[in-house]
Amino acid sequence: GAGVSQSPRYKVAKRGQDVALRCDPISGHVSLFWYQQALGQGPEFLTYFQNEAQLDKSGLPSDRFFAERPEGSVSTLKIQRTQQEDSAVYLCASSLGGRSSGNTIYFGEGSWLTVV
Amino acid sequence: AQSVTQLGSHVSVSEGALVLLRCNYSSSVPPYLFWYVQYPNQGLQLLLKYTTGATLVKGINGFEAEFKKSETSFHLTKPSAHMSDAAEYFCAVSSTLYGGSQGNLIFGKGTKLSVKP
Numbered sequence: 001g002a003g004v005s006q007s008p009r010y011k012v013a014k015r016g017q018d019v020a021l022r023c024d025p026i027s028g029h030v031s032l033f034w035y036q037q038a039l040g041q042g043p044e045f046l047t048y049f050q051n052e053a054q055l056d057k058s059g060l061p062s063d064r065f066f067a068e069r070p071e072g073s074v075s076t077l078k079i080q081r082t083q084q085e086d087s088a089v090y091l092c093a094s095s096l097g098g099r100s101s102g103n104t105i106y107f108g109e110g111s112w113l114t115v116v
Numbered sequence: 117a118q119s120v121t122q123l124g125s126h127v128s129v130s131e132g133a134l135v136l137l138r139c140n141y142s143s144s145v146p147p148y149l150f151w152y153v154q155y156p157n158q159g160l161q162l163l164l165k166y167t168t169g170a171t172l173v174k175g176i177n178g179f180e181a182e183f184k185k186s187e188t189s190f191h192l193t194k195p196s197a198h199m200s201d202a203a204e205y206f207c208a209v210s211s212t213l214y215g216g217s218q219g220n221l222i223f224g225k226g227t228k229l230s231v232k233p
Contacts, residue, residue: 042223
């Protein structure tokens with residue numbers, strides 16, 4: 001596609017519910033990132049994939065968060081047993097080369113998660 | 117470890133006035149530096165980036181930024197503000213070192229720009 005596509009754009013989950021957020025990166029992009037942006041804050045890194053390999057998950061806040069990119073294109077971020085502090089915008093981003101290449105990182109419009 | 121500090125969470129200017137958004141970074145290695153803009157309910161859009169070469173970088177919508185290594189700064193400027201510039205602006209840093217988590221973008225907390233008519 002022309003840009004990074006994320007779905008759903010908006011999700012309201014009851015506390016304890018599991019959610020899955022999907023990211024469709026720009027075609028051919030090797031790198032895929034997930035970021036979490038809390039209200040009034042800058043985005044914070046969650047995890048990084050190079051093709052299908054998850055090379056860095058140091059930003060995932062707990063073991064309730066899980067991400068995958070099985071075929072090196074579409075990625076899913078799953079949050080189990082959601083809690084109110086998980087309410088945030090989840091941004092997916094992709095770039096042509098590996099991280100540290102200096103390639104432009106393109107962001108999707110985000111998935112807005114509200115846990116009630 | 118890398119970090120970014122954006123001075124001023126809110127900046128207000130009059131239409132036609134100079135825009136100056138401040139960004140200072142901390143990095144133990146030569147950095148890549150970025151400015152992104154975020155309009156309400158939208159994702160991040162790249163305004164400009166510094167990787168290597170010329171330290172004065174020109175971006176979209178008339179914005180530019182200058183990398184000053186001695187001051188560890190990468191301030192964003194625009195000579196004349198337009199109403200459409202009202203948005204939130206994020207400065208970000210990443211590392212030129214291959215491998216490791218330093219390649220991830222580290223963002224500042226953002227500066228919200230308001231433009232008064």
